[in-house]
Amino acid sequence: xxxxxxxxxxxxxxxxxxxxxxxxxxxxxxxxxxxxxxxxxxxxxxxxxxxxxxxxxxxxxxxxxxxxxxxxxxxxxxxxxxxxxxxxxxxxxxxxxxxxxxxxxxxxxxxxxxxxxxxxxxxxxxxxxxxxxxxxxxxxxxxxxxxxxxxxxxxxxxxxxxxxxxxxxxxxxxxxxxxxxxxxxxxxxxxxxxxxxxxxxxxxxxxxxxxxxxxxxxxxxxxxxxxxxxxxxxxxxxxxxxxxxxxxxxx
Amino acid sequence: xxxxxxxxxxxxxxxxxxxxxxxxxxxxxxxxxxxxxxxxxxxxxxxxxxxxxxxxxxxxxxxxxxxxxxxxxxxxxxxxxxxxxxxxxxxxxxxxxxxxxxxxxxxxxxxxxxxxxxxxxxxxxxxxxxxxxxxxxxxxxxxxxxxxxxxxxxxxxxxxxxxxxxxxxxxxxxxxxxxxxxxxxxxxxxxxxxxxxxxxxxxxxxxxxxxxxxxxxxxxxxxxxxxxxxxxxxxxxxxxxxxxxxxxxxx
DNA sequence: CGCCCGTTTGAGATCGTTCAAGCCAGGTGG
DNA sequence: CCACCTGGCTTGAACGATCTCAAACGGGCG
Numbered sequence: 001x002x003x004x005x006x007x008x009x010x011x012x013x014x015x016x017x018x019x020x021x022x023x024x025x026x027x028x029x030x031x032x033x034x035x036x037x038x039x040x041x042x043x044x045x046x047x048x049x050x051x052x053x054x055x056x057x058x059x060x061x062x063x064x065x066x067x068x069x070x071x072x073x074x075x076x077x078x079x080x081x082x083x084x085x086x087x088x089x090x091x092x093x094x095x096x097x098x099x100x101x102x103x104x105x106x107x108x109x110x111x112x113x114x115x116x117x118x119x120x121x122x123x124x125x126x127x128x129x130x131x132x133x134x135x136x137x138x139x140x141x142x143x144x145x146x147x148x149x150x151x152x153x154x155x156x157x158x159x160x161x162x163x164x165x166x167x168x169x170x171x172x173x174x175x176x177x178x179x180x181x182x183x184x185x186x187x188x189x190x191x192x193x194x195x196x197x198x199x200x201x202x203x204x205x206x207x208x209x210x211x212x213x214x215x216x217x218x219x220x221x222x223x224x225x226x227x228x229x230x231x232x233x234x235x236x237x238x239x240x241x242x243x244x245x246x247x248x249x250x251x
Numbered sequence: 252x253x254x255x256x257x258x259x260x261x262x263x264x265x266x267x268x269x270x271x272x273x274x275x276x277x278x279x280x281x282x283x284x285x286x287x288x289x290x291x292x293x294x295x296x297x298x299x300x301x302x303x304x305x306x307x308x309x310x311x312x313x314x315x316x317x318x319x320x321x322x323x324x325x326x327x328x329x330x331x332x333x334x335x336x337x338x339x340x341x342x343x344x345x346x347x348x349x350x351x352x353x354x355x356x357x358x359x360x361x362x363x364x365x366x367x368x369x370x371x372x373x374x375x376x377x378x379x380x381x382x383x384x385x386x387x388x389x390x391x392x393x394x395x396x397x398x399x400x401x402x403x404x405x406x407x408x409x410x411x412x413x414x415x416x417x418x419x420x421x422x423x424x425x426x427x428x429x430x431x432x433x434x435x436x437x438x439x440x441x442x443x444x445x446x447x448x449x450x451x452x453x454x455x456x457x458x459x460x461x462x463x464x465x466x467x468x469x470x471x472x473x474x475x476x477x478x479x480x481x482x483x484x485x486x487x488x489x490x491x492x493x494x495x496x497x498x499x500x501x502x
Numbered sequence: 503c504g505c506c507c508g509t510t511t512g513a514g515a516t517c518g519t520t521c522a523a524g525c526c527a528g529g530t531g532g
Numbered sequence: 533c534c535a536c537c538t539g540g541c542t543t544g545a546a547c548g549a550t551c552t553c554a555a556a557c558g559g560g561c562g
Contacts, residue, residue: 137377147398147401151349155327158335197496245452
């Protein structure tokens with residue numbers, strides 16, 4: 001692997017203080033001076049290329065990571081070698097919480113695109129959190145939100161028809177892009193169809209067919225990785241179509 | 252609702268110090284004196300009857316709860332009124348982590364059987380944790396483990412055939428009963444078929460048929476709520492039968 | 503004793519998968 | 533600059549696991 005010396009990054013100063021994502025990330029809810037302390041322990045490894053890993057399942061947990069730019073997928077490999085994608089992570093989101101129990105990573109994380117991350121060495125982060133309740137609480141909040149997200153995903157996977165899953169996925173991405181100041185109507189999918197399918201618990205053919213159907217219905221315009229949301233309300237209706245499964249209805 | 256005064260509980264002193272479940276619960280990893288401090292804030296509400304709630308989705312989070320005896324289910328109701336069961340909680344397990352982000356409960360929790368819980372008032376718990384890093388870390392660990400569990404469930408729901416789901420469910424319960432010093436081979440299902448089905452993302456008819464098939468295959472003996480595991484290895488094999496779904500195989 | 507609810511069992515319908523072929527864009531080499 | 537090749541994506545047709553609908557069963561409780 002030749003060392004790429006054409007681009008040099010030292011000039012780019014990434015600081016939580018002036019990061020547009022601070023309100024979505026770990027600094028949220030911290031006082032200025034506390035953000036300063038947090039910032040002193042953040043490291044900025046050189047950007048990852050597509051497919052490179054942030055950490056691998058089984059690695060000792062040495063740090064938590066925040067996505068700074070690009071996109072990351074987290075996934076596990078089951079005993080029989082099947083990959084299951086657990087989530088896609090956009091700028092401002094933290095990775096690694098599932099390793100805090102055992103201090104070993106329980107899933108792998110790899111870049112979907114050229115991606116830069118902020119590294120938060122765990123020992124030092126923990127030490128700081130022990131002295132800053134506000135930081136400790138913020139970590140707690142973020143973990144809690146991950147649990148809530150996972151619960152939402154459980155609902156998607158157990159209850160929803162394929163079109164509802166895809167609609168939910170697009171709306172979720174759209175909302176997250178919007179939060180980050182990007183267009184919520186038009187965006188780029190950094191993951192292949194296979195990964196979307198895996199994440200949603202359906203096949204890539206079904207994803208493809210569903211995209212087409214949505215396009216024919218005028219809900220979206222999709223061209224390979226480029227997606228445009230034409231009828232958000234329509235998607236929201238579609239997202240509510242359950243499979244049924246005789247789930248107990250509470251009226 | 253008549254007040255039941257036949258049984259009186261004051262004589263029953265529930266203390267973390269001599270609770271058989273301490274090693275699975277919040278006191279795990281705390282020093283003796285710290286357990287003592289924790290114990291001073293624990294409250295013991297009178298037992299819940301089947302169907303009674305520990306908390307409701309939308310309630311302000313005032314406490315975390317540990318199951319002391321019995322069993323609890325947590326579930327959400329989606330906008331269109333469909334119930335989705337997120338988990339079953341056995342003695343020693345904590346509830347409420349999903350409310351730490353917003354300070355409102357994001358799911359409901361109800362008793363599957365007569366159940367007693369230990370109530371941990373949140374303000375006081377947080378305050379104590381701010382001064383006891385070991386408690387804070389233990390909370391962190393438990394939340395992390397919940398995330399890991401949810402991830403395992405995502406895998407079950409997106410990848411597995413109905414028989415594999417049921418087998419996984421039985422093995423999971425079996426293991427948890429074993430950890431608690433109960434029989435891992437023979438146990439009681441405190442939840443109806445409908446709830447098992449809902450939790451596993453299949454229909455109650457499929458659960459019923461799968462139980463029958465497993466019984467015919469000599470893997471289990473099942474009689475209504477009573478289950479006996481006859482061939483654990485066989486169940487483990489069954490639990491690995493995926494639906495396929497063209498998931499990327501990593502060999 | 504009889505009702506009711508949870509459960510079992512059966513037969514047909516359906517959604518999504520499977521398998522298979524073709525397409526398109528981007529990169530490579532002539 | 534173009535032909536070719538590759539990998540990701542699309543499209544089609546048939547199959548099958550699981551759902552749906554429906555009916556019967558049985559244990560527990562009033």
